[in-house]
Amino acid sequence: MSGKKGVLTVDFHPPELDITTGQKPSEECAVVGYIGNNAYTNIIFALRALQHRGQESSGIATFDGKIHIKKGMGFVSEVFRDEFLEGRIGIGHNRYSTAGSKGVENAGPFVISSSMGYIGISHNGEVTNAHDLREKLKEKGYIFYSSSDTEVMLTEIVSEINKYGIRDGIKKAMLKIKGAYALAILINDTLYALRDPFGFRPLILGKNNDGYIVASESAAIDTVSGKVIRDVKPGELIEIRETGYRSIFTIEHEKSHCMFEYVYFARPDSIIDGKEVFDVRYNIGVRLATENPVNADVVVPVPDSGRSQALGYSVYSKIPYSEGLIKNRYSDRTFILPDQESRYNAIKIKLNTIKSVINGKRVVLVDDSIVRGNTMRHIIGILRKDGATEVHVRVGSPPIIAPCYFGVDMKTKDDFIANNNSIEDIRKEIGADSLAYISIEGLKESIGMNELCLGCLTGIYPDDIPEGAKPNYT
């Protein structure tokens, strides 16, 4: 097969093995796959549109008979500058991770040269039984170069494809792999899109004048002037060639879409599994205002992802909306930074008040979520310093009390301000005059879907969590 003779133009160093630490990878990411004209350029545009899903490293692999890979630490615009990767097919990845597993050795996409040719994957999600799978694969003689669950999943897929071919091999691998995965897969000159049977993470198919695109969010398809074709179904494998696409199989299963995609992660202009994220967030704001009204002078959003909820709250409550907080446009998302110190520093750089909006006012402060409480503590402090007379906090997600094992970086309960704290304790801790969260029922109705994962809100998960997926395992 032509791909086997290819040259890896890889500009990263061999990884240092930290797999013995058993550190649990826990990230969110953006995936992109493209087939057609200008593949590299289309992938770059799509990855830039999805920068909010991962800010730590970025990578692209293309194929033109040879495989070409570039990965690096930083934003897409920092990693990709003057180079051009040849090929009419490619996959791309933006990643974020926790300290200890953030190095370039774990950056996507991962590519293996096998007897079938080149097989590469970009992965969003988290494999909960990666530890066990890795041990079993090692016993069979496979070697690993990183601590990434994605590398384990790729190795599992390749080992099954080698035995059973692409269709049955991927199906067999899916029966063994547990957890969350939305994948863009490159197998030589053919692109595949694959979503785990729960449908935890989003994945959507589209087309523009150059060819076909698969991406984590529809906003990436808009960015390349494309049209959405449809969501990849949970459990579905789609084969995509330049001439068209076809569904290869779908493993039917009870679905469990991540509520946090709607609450925080995704762009408001994306449509995920038929629901526009802006619309959901607006509904959340309306619901918050019905469940938790308050007398106040102004509704102020916490930018960026609290904006749509604040608008809904304002329209329903008839309390005027104003931008009392301004976000430094060159700042990062803070939640997805790897450690507390960098998160604190980023929040200070990120937000400042508009004094005339808040001075002497009773403020309703609306954010999408409170996780560790870093953002709220800081904001309430600056609002009071700059003259707000009252600060009433309204939150568009119920309290987060349990870890996520399916691809969001919330893994130890101790991190959560709502863990073992009453609402009143939290109110005091952040310094608010009042504090209220949307109810779980209110959230479900705002999203307009019952097939949701609510694990981090309830501690009840849609699937078993293997011991190896829990923090501090050895």
Ligand SMILES: O=P(O)(O)OC[C@H]1O[C@H](OP(=O)(O)OP(=O)(O)O)[C@H](O)[C@@H]1O
């Ligand atoms: O309670 P915490 O641990 O501080 O985390 C919650 C905050 O983090 C997120 O914002 P982020 O700054 O990541 O991104 P955004 O600009 O998209 O809102 C989220 O929107 C909350 O504002």
Ligand SMILES: NC(=O)CC[C@H](N)C(=O)O
């Ligand atoms: N964060 C992601 O979804 C990326 C996939 C994978 N968990 C990784 O470690 O890279």
Ligand code: SF4
């Ligand atoms: S546990 Fe929470 S963050 Fe994780 S997939 Fe479920 S809803 Fe999403």
Ligand SMILES: [Mg+2]
């Ligand atoms: Mg925020």
